[in-house]
Amino acid sequence: MIVISGPSGSGKDSVLRSLRARGLPLHFVVTVNTRSPRPDEKDGVDYVFVSNARFDEMKANGELLEDAKVYNDFKGVPKEQVQEAMASGKDVLLRLDVQGAATIREVVPDAILIFLTISSEQKLLERLKSRKTESEADLALRLETAREEFKRVDEFDYVVVNREDRLDDAVDKIVAIIGAEHQRVHPRKVEL
Amino acid sequence: MIVISGPSGSGKDSVLRSLRARGLPLHFVVTVNTRSPRPDEKDGVDYVFVSNARFDEMKANGELLEDAKVYNDFKGVPKEQVQEAMASGKDVLLRLDVQGAATIREVVPDAILIFLTISSEQKLLERLKSRKTESEADLALRLETAREEFKRVDEFDYVVVNREDRLDDAVDKIVAIIGAEHQRVHPRKVEL
Numbered sequence: 001m002i003v004i005s006g007p008s009g010s011g012k013d014s015v016l017r018s019l020r021a022r023g024l025p026l027h028f029v030v031t032v033n034t035r036s037p038r039p040d041e042k043d044g045v046d047y048v049f050v051s052n053a054r055f056d057e058m059k060a061n062g063e064l065l066e067d068a069k070v071y072n073d074f075k076g077v078p079k080e081q082v083q084e085a086m087a088s089g090k091d092v093l094l095r096l097d098v099q100g101a102a103t104i105r106e107v108v109p110d111a112i113l114i115f116l117t118i119s120s121e122q123k124l125l126e127r128l129k130s131r132k133t134e135s136e137a138d139l140a141l142r143l144e145t146a147r148e149e150f151k152r153v154d155e156f157d158y159v160v161v162n163r164e165d166r167l168d169d170a171v172d173k174i175v176a177i178i179g180a181e182h183q184r185v186h187p188r189k190v191e192l
Numbered sequence: 193m194i195v196i197s198g199p200s201g202s203g204k205d206s207v208l209r210s211l212r213a214r215g216l217p218l219h220f221v222v223t224v225n226t227r228s229p230r231p232d233e234k235d236g237v238d239y240v241f242v243s244n245a246r247f248d249e250m251k252a253n254g255e256l257l258e259d260a261k262v263y264n265d266f267k268g269v270p271k272e273q274v275q276e277a278m279a280s281g282k283d284v285l286l287r288l289d290v291q292g293a294a295t296i297r298e299v300v301p302d303a304i305l306i307f308l309t310i311s312s313e314q315k316l317l318e319r320l321k322s323r324k325t326e327s328e329a330d331l332a333l334r335l336e337t338a339r340e341e342f343k344r345v346d347e348f349d350y351v352v353v354n355r356e357d358r359l360d361d362a363v364d365k366i367v368a369i370i371g372a373e374h375q376r377v378h379p380r381k382v383e384l
Contacts, residue, residue, distance in 0.1 A: 115377065158375040173375055180372035183350040183365055185307065 001082075001108055001190045002026075002178060003094045005101035006116035007146035009128040011162040011170070012095050013046075015116060018171045019093075024178070027085035029094045032058065035073035048078070065192065066096070066103045071141055075100065083192055091178060098149040105155065110188035112181055114174060115156040119163055121147065193274075193300055193382045194218075194370060195286045197293035198308035199338035201320040203354040203362070204287050205238075207308060210363045211285075216370070219277030221286045224250065227265035240270070257384065258288070258295045263333055267292065275384055283370060284382075290341040297347065302380035304373055306366060307348035311355055313339065 004012055020028060033047040034055050043049045050058070055074050058064055067076035077094060085092045094111075096104065104111050118124055124146055128139060153159055158177050162170040181188065198204055212220060225239040226247050235241045242250070247266050250256055259268035269286060277284045286303075288296065296303050310316055316338055320331060345351055350369050354362040373380070 114375075153377055156377050158372070159377050160375055173371060176368040176371035177375055179365060179368035180350070183306075183352055183369055185345055185348050185351050 001086075001092045001094065001104075001111040001188075002181075003096055003101045003104050003111050003113045004116055004174070005096050005098050005113065005156070006162075007098065007124060007149040008142050009124045009131075009146060010116045010118050011127075011167070012116055014167055015162060015170055015174065016093075016095055018167055019174060022171070022175065024175070025090050026093045026178075027088070027090040029077060029082055029085070029092060031095070032064075032076045032078060033073060034075075047075075066100055066107060068097065068099045068103065070097050070099070071138065071145070077104075079192060086190065086192075098152050102152070102155055108190055108192070110190055112158070112177070112188065113156040114177060115153045115159045116162055116170065117150070117153070117159060119161060121150070123164065193278075193284045193286065193296075193303040193380075194373075195288055195293045195296050195303050195305045196308055196366070197288050197290050197305065197348070198354075199290065199316060199341040200334050201316045201323075201338060202308045202310050203319075203359070204308055206359055207354060207362055207366065208285075208287055210359055211366060214363070214367065216367065217282050218285045218370075219280070219282040221269060221274055221277070221284060223287070224256075224268045224270060225265060226267075239267075258292055258299060260289065260291045260295065262289050262291065263330065263337070269296075271384060278382065278384075290344050294344070294347055300382055300384070302382055304369070304380065305348040305350070306369060307345045307351045308354050308362065309342070309345070309351060311353060313342070315356065 004016065006012055016028065030044060030048055032050050032055060034050060034052050037043060037049055041047065055076065058076060059067055063079060064076035065079040065082055067074065082092055101113050105113060125143060128142060160170050160173045196204055196208065208220065222236060222240055224242050224247060226242060226244050229235060229241055233239065247268065250268060251259055255271055256268035257271040257274055259266065274284055286296065293305050297305060317335060320334060352362050352365045
């Protein structure tokens with residue numbers, strides 16, 4: 001189980017899209033999310049977009065491996081989807097915010113946690129501003145959260161810097177990490 | 193510090209030659225050896241070939257990071273060469289027999305130990321026999337040693353199977369391991 005995490009604006013979505021294009025035997029877990037889709041997002045592909053009521057129901061039924069409030073929305077990892085993917089023999093890849101990654105570490109101690117980051121806070125600011133999908137207040141909250149998240153790199157196994165115009169380098173590094181983990185004499189154990 | 197080890201006949205020399213051709217920023221440590229060079233081996237490149245007397249002197253002077261008796265010969269890792277390579281900022285790569293790798297683990301606990309192996313003992317036998325540089329008695333000793341060495345994979349960090357006609361795959365895996373180790377949040381520490 002591989003978790004790709006990092007502050008908002010570190011480029012998780014771009015990295016995952018590029019990683020998907022490599023055609024590796026990976027299952028990309030589609031998490032559930034209560035926020036509204038952005039214009040380029042597809043339901044069931046980027047996230048499973050659900051109502052707050054449905055989310056509460058899933059949580060109450062124990063259908064979520066991990067769940068968290070992110071800004072004013074709720075996200076969660078559907079346990080059954082992860083179990084099915086693992087049963088099929090694939091590596092399972094999760095895209096999670098830093099808070100979610102920390103929770104996964106508790107639930108699945110042997111998960112591989114990769115912290116994706118960019119070279120400076122200034123670049124993060126520019127990237128978040130250019131997104132233009134958030135209100136000023138949302139953006140301020142997101143930036144403050146990102147600042148706090150930057151400090152939590154110590155809780156991760158690997159760090160990958162996603163440099164401007166070097167997306168492929170970041171993806172190469174993630175592919176190398178996954179490859180190396182497969183060569184471990186004492187493999188990590190994931191039990192759900 | 194990366195140690196590539198494995199039983200005799202597992203293809204360490206071929207893998208290292210191919211790895212060298214990739215032009216990575218690696219220093220390939222040239223170990224000292226008291227045996228006679230094989231026809232294709234060059235002094236100072238494959239090993240530094242030394243007399244037993246010179247070897248004893250180096251050992252007595254503390255010039256060897258690790259030393260071992262292998263079959264009827266002596267091998268050792270020159271400490272100064274390793275220190276100089278590390279000071280230059282390169283990764284240091286050592287080719288060692290299994291006994292030597294185990295000793296390095298004691299001296300440098302954070303060294304990365306890679307166990308190179310082949311798919312079966314039968315293939316190992318064939319490979320060693322085809323070498324035709326050893327007497328029957330030497331071959332028997334080498335085979336017995338290899339059988340014992342196969343059992344010590346547990347002492348290593350990574351295992352890479354060097355399949356017949358798939359040398360590049362094995363080298364790719366070693367490159368991935370080295371790449372992944374560079375992304376660790378908490379890097380290994382090597383102090384000599």
